[in-house]
Amino acid sequence: MEWVETTADTLEAAKNLALDQLGVSEEDAEFDVLEEPKPGLFGRTRGEARVRARVRPTAPRSKPERRDRGPKRAARAEGDAPKGRRGPKATAGSDRPRREPRKSSDAERAPRPEGPPVDPATVSAAATTFLEGMLTAAGLVGQVTSTLNGEDIDINVLGDDVSIFVGQRGATLMAVQDLTRVVSQRRLGDHDTHMRVDIGSYRERRREALSRFALKVADDVLATGQPRVLEPMNSADRKIVHDALVNSTGVSTHSQGQDPHRRVVVALAETAETAETTE
Numbered sequence: 001m002e003w004v005e006t007t008a009d010t011l012e013a014a015k016n017l018a019l020d021q022l023g024v025s026e027e028d029a030e031f032d033v034l035e036e037p038k039p040g041l042f043g044r045t046r047g048e049a050r051v052r053a054r055v056r057p058t059a060p061r062s063k064p065e066r067r068d069r070g071p072k073r074a075a076r077a078e079g080d081a082p083k084g085r086r087g088p089k090a091t092a093g094s095d096r097p098r099r100e101p102r103k104s105s106d107a108e109r110a111p112r113p114e115g116p117p118v119d120p121a122t123v124s125a126a127a128t129t130f131l132e133g134m135l136t137a138a139g140l141v142g143q144v145t146s147t148l149n150g151e152d153i154d155i156n157v158l159g160d161d162v163s164i165f166v167g168q169r170g171a172t173l174m175a176v177q178d179l180t181r182v183v184s185q186r187r188l189g190d191h192d193t194h195m196r197v198d199i200g201s202y203r204e205r206r207r208e209a210l211s212r213f214a215l216k217v218a219d220d221v222l223a224t225g226q227p228r229v230l231e232p233m234n235s236a237d238r239k240i241v242h243d244a245l246v247n248s249t250g251v252s253t254h255s256q257g258q259d260p261h262r263r264v265v266v267a268l269a270e271t272a273e274t275a276e277t278t279e
Contacts, residue, residue: 003032003054011036011049016262018053020255023239030056057191118190124153126184127195131157134176138164153195155180162200170206173199210237211244217266218251227267232257238264 004021008014015031022029035050124146135142135157142159157165166173177197185195198204217228230241238255241264245253252269255262 003052005034005050005052007048007050009037009048011051014049014051015053016255016258018051019235020238020242022053022055023236024055025235025259028056029053055194117192118188120148120151120153120190120193123184123188123190123193123195124148124155126188127153127155127180127197130180130183131155131176131197134165135159135162151193153193154198155195156198156201158200163202165199166202170202173197173202206237207240210240214241214244214266215248218245218248221266221268222250225268227265229256230264230266232261232263235259235262238262241266 004018006014006017006021008017011033015026018031019026019029030053032052033049034052035047037049038046128144128146131144135144140159140161142157142162145156145158147154147156164172165176167175176199177195180197181195184190185193196203217230221228233241242253242255245251245266250269251266253264253266255264257263
């Protein structure tokens, strides 16, 4: 997985900036703190926070520990309570020994070693099979295409009425993507590939629409000189806006606020350099 490195006034701001660059939420990212601001006089801080981050590798779901079944208990001795009836509970001072809680050994507590890397083609095939089954279960006719680019797997589901799996602003699509990752990457123990699922080319159409919108906002900011604060967006959509305007002359972008209410601000370049932000 490719790392990105960011710097900001605070550690939280540096992490948020990294999330914007990766286009993922915090639970899908892995951070490595390289440097933290140092406390100074009068409550002020010296220096900057510097972190590096990457998309978190997927981990296989751990299997529940299965207890060893011992031999069957010997037949009850004469005078014991009949089967199906409980004997009297042990009271204080009773001679009946108390059962100690089972303690796991060091070998049981040790993490399981990671297996060899999984072939991305195998992961892609498992994901494709799952999505084809999803279409069949929904009574839809469609096609699932997969593209491999190194450790990146891009899957697109095409067909009539497949948009029902997109949802409002891609919410259902994100859930489908999470399920696909579980049944392919995690089930196979894949730690290396980065999978992205699209349905009806929604992501590409969303990127094109947001890019056009961002360019229009930039023109308005240049014409009026006033910054524009956009509606709250997820990290993937914020990244699209940042990328669309990264080479725009005269304007700059930054993000402010905390998820899920984090927003992109588009402002004149000289204004953006002095604006107090969380990044």
